[in-house]
Amino acid sequence: EDKVVQSPLSLVVHEGDTVTLNCSYEVTNFRSLLWYKQEKKAPTFLFMLTSSGIEKKSGRLSSILDKKELFSILNITATQTGDSAVYLCAVRTDSWGKLQFGAGTQVVVTP
């Protein structure tokens, strides 16, 4: 059975801190890994990773994939209260694009 596991489940940090979120996976057919940010209802797309060792970066957010060890990390530097959200990791497991999601990591950034 395909599994996507995120850790930690939740964390609380102070503004300005750096957070590192983990996503590990065990799937029979890996195609790509995607990160989403969910603040209210709709997850918003952050990154898609397909190749190992190539960092994707957008402002204070960055992510990297390790296909040998089967995990990805999402880093947020100089956190702001607006970064408070649930961060979801999803793995694409077939050619058609079906996404398997992890349970998410809830991040709370306090002023």
Place this chain on the structure above:
Amino acid sequence: GAGVSQSPSNKVTEKGKDVELRCDPISGHTALYWYRQSLGQGLEFLIYFQGNSAPDKSGLPSDRFSAERTGGSVSTLTIQRTQQEDSAVYLCASSLGQTWNTEAFFGQGTRLTVV
């Protein structure tokens, strides 16, 4: 449209009633997904449409759930004889499809409450 549109945004229904949830994907997107998110949980895959191919229904939790996609665009998810455990946010997403390296964009979801 500019984004994935779902309606209604909220729905309260009595146990035993049928409900229909609508999703209007981004124009030109051939792939359409339905997910369900119960309170505090991750996203649970329900069903996936890709163009004119037979849908992947492997995530539908029971035969009370069905979905259709007319004309390769708008999709309707129908839940018959609703139960309290069906209460969740139902999210629809679309992508360009037919390739694994495109991102999926989500709608705002429909919050279903069965009382």
